[in-house]
Amino acid sequence: MIPFIIxxxxxxxxxxxxxxxxxxxxxxxxxxxxxxxxxxxxQPTPELVATIRxxxxxDKPFYVQYVKYLDRLVFHFDFGYSxxxxxxxxxxxxxRLPATGALALGGMLVWLLVGIxxxxxxxxxxxxxxxKLAMGAALVAISAPVYWLGLVSLYLFSDELGKFPxxxxxxxxxxxxxxxxxxxxxxxxxxxxxxxxAASFAAVYAxxxxxxxxxxxxxxxVRTARAKGLRERRVVLRHGVRSAITPIVxxxxxDLGILLGGAILTESVxxxxxxxxxxxxxxxxxxxxxVQGTVLMxxxxxxxxxxxxxxxxxxxxxxxxx
Amino acid sequence: MKRSLKWTLAxxxxxxxxxxxxxxxxxxxxxxxxxxAVQTQQTVPATAKQxxxxxxxxxxxxxxxxPGQTYYTFGYMVLYATNRTLYSFKPDDSVNPVxxxxxxxxxxxxxxxxxxxxxxxxxxxxxxxxxxVTSKDIKYAFERSFTKQVPSGYAGTYFGSIVGAPAKPNxxxxxxxxxxxxxxxxxxxxxxxxxxxxxxxxxLVMPITAPVPKEYAQKFDQKSPSTYDSHVVFTGPYxxxxxxxxxxxxxxPGKTIDIVRNPNWSKSTDYRPAYLDEVxxxxxxxxxxxxxxxxxxGTASLxxxxxxxxxxxxxQAVSRNKDQLIFVPSGGTRYIAFNTKVKPFDxxxxxxxxxxxxxxxxxxxxxxxxxxxxVASGWIPPGIPGFExxxxxxxxxDLDYLAKPQGDPAVAAKYMNLAAKQGxxxxxxxxxxxxxxxxxxxxxxxxxxxxxxAQGQLQNLGFKLNxxxxxxxxxxxxxxxxxxxxxxxxxxxxxFKDFADPQSMLDATFNGNNILQQGNVNWPxxxxxxxxxxxxxxxxxxVGKARNEAWAKINHMIAExxxxxxxxxxxxALVASKDVQGVANGYYTxxxxxxxxxx
Numbered sequence: 034m035i036p037f038i039i040x041x042x043x044x045x046x047x048x049x050x051x052x053x054x055x056x057x058x059x060x061x062x063x064x065x066x067x068x069x070x071x072x073x074x075x076q077p078t079p080e081l082v083a084t085i086r087x088x089x090x091x092d093k094p095f096y097v098q099y100v101k102y103l104d105r106l107v108f109h110f111d112f113g114y115s116x117x118x119x120x121x122x123x124x125x126x127x128x129r130l131p132a133t134g135a136l137a138l139g140g141m142l143v144w145l146l147v148g149i150x151x152x153x154x155x156x157x158x159x160x161x162x163x164x165k166l167a168m169g170a171a172l173v174a175i176s177a178p179v180y181w182l183g184l185v186s187l188y189l190f191s192d193e194l195g196k197f198p199x200x201x202x203x204x205x206x207x208x209x210x211x212x213x214x215x216x217x218x219x220x221x222x223x224x225x226x227x228x229x230x231a232a233s234f235a236a237v238y239a240x241x242x243x244x245x246x247x248x249x250x251x252x253x254x255v256r257t258a259r260a261k262g263l264r265e266r267r268v269v270l271r272h273g274v275r276s277a278i279t280p281i282v283x284x285x286x287x288d289l290g291i292l293l294g295g296a297i298l299t300e301s302v303x304x305x306x307x308x309x310x311x312x313x314x315x316x317x318x319x320x321x322x323x324v325q326g327t328v329l330m331x332x333x334x335x336x337x338x339x340x341x342x343x344x345x346x347x348x349x350x351x352x353x354x355x
Numbered sequence: 356m357k358r359s360l361k362w363t364l365a366x367x368x369x370x371x372x373x374x375x376x377x378x379x380x381x382x383x384x385x386x387x388x389x390x391x392a393v394q395t396q397q398t399v400p401a402t403a404k405q406x407x408x409x410x411x412x413x414x415x416x417x418x419x420x421x422p423g424q425t426y427y428t429f430g431y432m433v434l435y436a437t438n439r440t441l442y443s444f445k446p447d448d449s450v451n452p453v454x455x456x457x458x459x460x461x462x463x464x465x466x467x468x469x470x471x472x473x474x475x476x477x478x479x480x481x482x483x484x485x486x487x488v489t490s491k492d493i494k495y496a497f498e499r500s501f502t503k504q505v506p507s508g509y510a511g512t513y514f515g516s517i518v519g520a521p522a523k524p525n526x527x528x529x530x531x532x533x534x535x536x537x538x539x540x541x542x543x544x545x546x547x548x549x550x551x552x553x554x555x556x557x558x559l560v561m562p563i564t565a566p567v568p569k570e571y572a573q574k575f576d577q578k579s580p581s582t583y584d585s586h587v588v589f590t591g592p593y594x595x596x597x598x599x600x601x602x603x604x605x606x607x608p609g610k611t612i613d614i615v616r617n618p619n620w621s622k623s624t625d626y627r628p629a630y631l632d633e634v635x636x637x638x639x640x641x642x643x644x645x646x647x648x649x650x651x652x653g654t655a656s657l658x659x660x661x662x663x664x665x666x667x668x669x670x671q672a673v674s675r676n677k678d679q680l681i682f683v684p685s686g687g688t689r690y691i692a693f694n695t696k697v698k699p700f701d702x703x704x705x706x707x708x709x710x711x712x713x714x715x716x717x718x719x720x721x722x723x724x725x726x727x728x729x730v731a732s733g734w735i736p737p738g739i740p741g742f743e744x745x746x747x748x749x750x751x752x753d754l755d756y757l758a759k760p761q762g763d764p765a766v767a768a769k770y771m772n773l774a775a776k777q778g779x780x781x782x783x784x785x786x787x788x789x790x791x792x793x794x795x796x797x798x799x800x801x802x803x804x805x806x807x808x809a810q811g812q813l814q815n816l817g818f819k820l821n822x823x824x825x826x827x828x829x830x831x832x833x834x835x836x837x838x839x840x841x842x843x844x845x846x847x848x849x850x851f852k853d854f855a856d857p858q859s860m861l862d863a864t865f866n867g868n869n870i871l872q873q874g875n876v877n878w879p880x881x882x883x884x885x886x887x888x889x890x891x892x893x894x895x896x897x898v899g900k901a902r903n904e905a906w907a908k909i910n911h912m913i914a915e916x917x918x919x920x921x922x923x924x925x926x927x928a929l930v931a932s933k934d935v936q937g938v939a940n941g942y943y944t945x946x947x948x949x950x951x952x953x954x
Contacts, residue, residue, distance in 0.1 A: 065826075065829055065833070066826065066828035066829040066831075066832045066833060067832040067833060067873070070831075070832040070836070070873060070874050071828055071832060072418075072506070073506070073508060073874065074426045074508025074509060075426070075508070075853070075876070076512070076863055076874065076876060077508065077873075077874045078511060078512070078524075079871075079872075079873070080511075080523050080524065080525060080526055081506055081508065081511070081524070081525050082873065082874065083526075084503045084506050084525045084526055085506050087503075088503070088506070088579055088580050115608070117416075117608075117609075118416065118608030118609055119419075119580070119582070119584050119585065119608065120585070120608055125608070125609070128607065128610075184642075184645070187645060193649045193652060193653055194645070194648055194649060194652060202649070203640070203645060203649065204410070204412075204637065204649060204653075207610065207611060207637045207638075207639070208410070208635070208637070301639075301641060301642075302642070304637070304639045304640055306607075306609065306610045306638075306639055310609075310639055311609065314415070314609055314639075317826055317828070318828065319828065319829075
């Protein structure tokens, strides 16, 4: 196991390097705005543009910029300085991680608590109306884009705009502070965003769980368990669900990793200042260091959680050995 | 080319200064030949409730807090509430500045080479500096803005004539400027190389004149770029919350700006009433529909930095929440620019045909219709001197292709047929060329909608477009503002005032001598010798009717060259919640936090 983890960690570093290089290449290849011109005002003189270009390090060749970036990143854990906000990228990302983390974990909690039981119920009532109802609802939830669902939920349920003002709205999170310093204000502010974020995930997980469980429940060992006279509840939970849930752990790791890199749409709709919104803003403003930082952070979480999932897999499935 | 730009800018400043001097020295506000002061539709209340906390819903962040660097509307909103410049504008008059840190109007020597300004005693910096402002602080504010660490967007352009100012601004380190002298703590003298005192005086309204304490700021200014932006100290009625070292803990870039009262501000030295106790700018409200609805339905809030609310929201608000809206003339023109260097737009008749065929009213509807501005027929907008002389709202309508806002297919066909005689491929009164014309449009509404309407109308006239949408910033910095990008049509360009002078509207945008290889704003790349010469001549005409007429004539000459389709002189709609008395400043065309109050 240990050599496997070490091997994966080495791959992780290599992957992050490749991703950082690709982000650099994409930024230089695609026609994004010129950061120096953006900061130079309405009628910039060539000298002013040149000075700003020099300040931002954009006067150097592409490879020099990249090597310098890597040097700072690898040896100083320094993601650089935001062109747009004039602060270090690292401080921006770490400032915004709690919001993204709280949203992602809260969403995950909701979709697991909703999606898994519904999936189990649908599998056990396979072909009957509870199954049809659950899968119909899942289809709707999967089909609804997050930004649309977010806006509709704001207009229906937020305390600022809603017809049924049940939850805190768009202005709640920015005025509530940090999950660590003020959880009493932050948690209510995250309820609606978490529900919206979780909707499509819950639907996917319910469908996935249902499919897996239907398949597992027709296995010989399940029939054997029933033949042994075990209670149906025990058969379902111990023999069926335990087996059917294993693949879900894999996608859970991936999904959580992606969300920790920033739930861009949910954060934008609900104005939650997380890593996703930071990434969105920085892409719009051609703020390469921040784009790099958020992309690397997202990639880091995805790769790390993949590793964690692989390790957990070994414990869940005795057949898996590394 | 550069000399020409500086010369024309200088001349326009000269003209604008004359208005300033007239305003300071006389009660006659119509010295410019026509009464051109932009009146916001919200008048300043005589008295208002003291106290209260507001939330301002913003899409993005300010460009800078540092007065040496900020150069955009939203930044100005924060700057003029938190800092005091030598001169500034009251909300309801964007033409005639009033003394702010200064005690009176600038004293200009007979040879126009020296400006003396006396400053008020008793104005103090916010904590942690806590001392009285002296003229040396203003001197340092200027000097730092010429360094490479503080790349000011206009220091060289407006103040480059000061004796000892670096020949190449923003390329070197700090050095004192000998031409800025401080004979005592309350007097600052500007010595100029050339007789440009009138125009330099006019620019003393710019943020660069806000004092900066050298002993405090220098350590930040030694870094490149300067980090003073996150350690600014303030002289205005408000300040951004800071800690004991001066670090702006109240600002988290991209998230919030917490503006609180400056404990060292003395009302007796200021014309601002400063009713509010605190303003929190909540950033990230990029969805204008949601943000404006939140303000209209909510309490203690203002909106929006990113433009007017979307048309459906605005339409509803006009009928239901009229007293929550303020319309501020933006002092600019939006237009669709054709690249006159690209075929077939190098043909004058083709350009005239397009203008004639365009339904400008339909274009205006994409921004919200008549409530958000008049259909434009030229480039001197309402509120700018020369507007009346140009014919007001009817300017250039003597030209048949600009006569009908809804477009005139017959006139379009007439000009297209004339173009056909000059070798342009035309069939049945429509363009019949096969090349796809590169058209770069913005990817965000309402500009995207405007571009799509324009696209449809151009296709009706027979043009085939290579229609691409990009972010607005990319549009300017990589395409429309870069001649070598060879963009044929830019449907989302517009030009807005730096100050109220017709030259400032026409010179940068249509003078062929001002075409730049990057950051170009003469988007049609119009280079007509007659227009260039007329501009040079008009730039030195003193302020008054003659100047206005000269520029009005140039406005007509430009229209005769048909380089673009002007379609709206727009207004910005600002929104306040029902318990807020929102006041807008006509100079920077957004809310004036120092005059806004709770009801």
